[in-house]
Amino acid sequence: MTVLDRRSNRLGVWGWLGGGRWGMERYAYILHRITGLAILLYLLLHIVVTSFRVEGIYLWTGNGFLHSPVFEMGEYLVFAAFAYHACNGLRLVLVELGVAVGKPTEPVFPYKTSLNVQRPLLIGMMFLALILVAMGAYAELIG
């Protein structure tokens, strides 16, 4: 008997991003991942850079290397990423502990799922993140 080849249809990392037909929670998931990785990269560099202050080196003030509009803008983006990651993360803690997903019910078409139950929480958290991002921008402008 000959064994015929199978074709792997696994989507790979592209499958994390998905196509354009996905829902709000999928985009929240992708953005959570991207902002998390960005904040981690910043954190690792931040620990090293701020440790230099013991040697009297303040790279982020005066004529330091990091005291330029590009890096200031970058730091604001890190703040925005934090605001999103923190607000969405709080939602995920509630959802993943089964608090905000509702009880099992008889499915009746058109189906209402746990996504609909936690949706107000998602929208509220995104609103909170937006306020924080706007506050950060305002503080940056007057600061």
Next chain:
Amino acid sequence: MNRTRLWILHMAAGVVLFLVLGMHMAIMHLGGVSHLFAPYAGTADSIQNSLFRDRMPFFTVSYVLLLGVALFHGLYGFRTILFELTLKRAAERAITVVLLVVGLGLFALGTWAAVAAHGMALAGVKG
């Protein structure tokens, strides 16, 4: 430690970060609005304002707490993402070791810096 316990720690670290990193961010990025712990003129991250905070034991403690919790939450999260790539077991073990070394190394560096900066800031006041 099993996966459930690690995940609980990851979640708990996230909630702690929401508070501690939230405070850090409020000081650093909302300073123009809040002026928290930044009594001197200029931005919250100026040398004078940095020294002002380094003098307070509260900040030394919170820096070390923030450092540990953030490193665990971030590196464990990164490890979770990497482990979803169906890697070989040997590669997974190598990643765990590398992330542990990086995490502990940066934790040691940051803790030393926070404590040393506290000492120097206090010495600066006296001298």
Next chain:
Amino acid sequence: MQRTDESMRTVTFHVSRYQPEGKRGAYVEAYDVPVHEGMTVLEGLHYIKDNLDSTLVWRYSCRMGVCGSCGMLVNGRPRLACTTQILHVAGGHLAVGPLPNFEIIRDLVPDLTSMFEKHVSIQPHILRKNEEEVNSTEGEFYQSPEQLEQYLQFAYCIKCGCCMAACPTMATDARYLGPMPLTAAQRYNADTRDDGRQERNLQTGSPAGVFRCHYGGECSRVCPKGVDPAKALQLLKRRLVLDALHLFRKKEPCRKLEGSGSGEVLPNIAAAPAHTVQCSGQS
């Protein structure tokens, strides 16, 4: 079945093809299909096979959303071909492909073996310390309607694999158990007759287990039966956390009631015919 020309529209099916013996790899073939209102994707595929290309292969059985055989990627979304109306999802063009995150045997036929192996690994059946009690036909386990509701939704799963195809973690992680097996685990964990949660926790709380779920929500969005796997997985996580912290009170599984029970038959209800209430012991 044939309608008048006015009510017909032509929709071009772009079908993903693959023949393992052809060495050609995957490719897309286009077919023009006359479509009438109410026509399903499955009927469209039948039209192609009957009139345009008899070599097209897919898997189906019941034609009414019960068997879970015809899960496929319709216009970028995992759906059952039999419960998806062409004109509901397509204008002039319709893309039909096999389910992602599985190995493809031929054309639109995915190999679901990996999913079923994971399903078996979480022991999707009633586990009790006393095996005999389960296997004996004498007596019955008492369960209230409220207790039934704790798992009934998850029991509607037809194992079509749409959730596995939509899950972002499944896109890269071949070891992840996936939404379907984990939902089955929650279905039995939540069953008051079952006593196997601690045993299943070893699987569901493993590195391949439920903590690979990050609530992208796609499984619940594509599920053709409204099973809501995302909800099941979050409830499963909650139980795992409570178990790990020893916060969940130990509950005994429901007992088996021997004999006819103590309930009274309501008036105006006719007695059941004798042969329908005989136990296997009697005859």
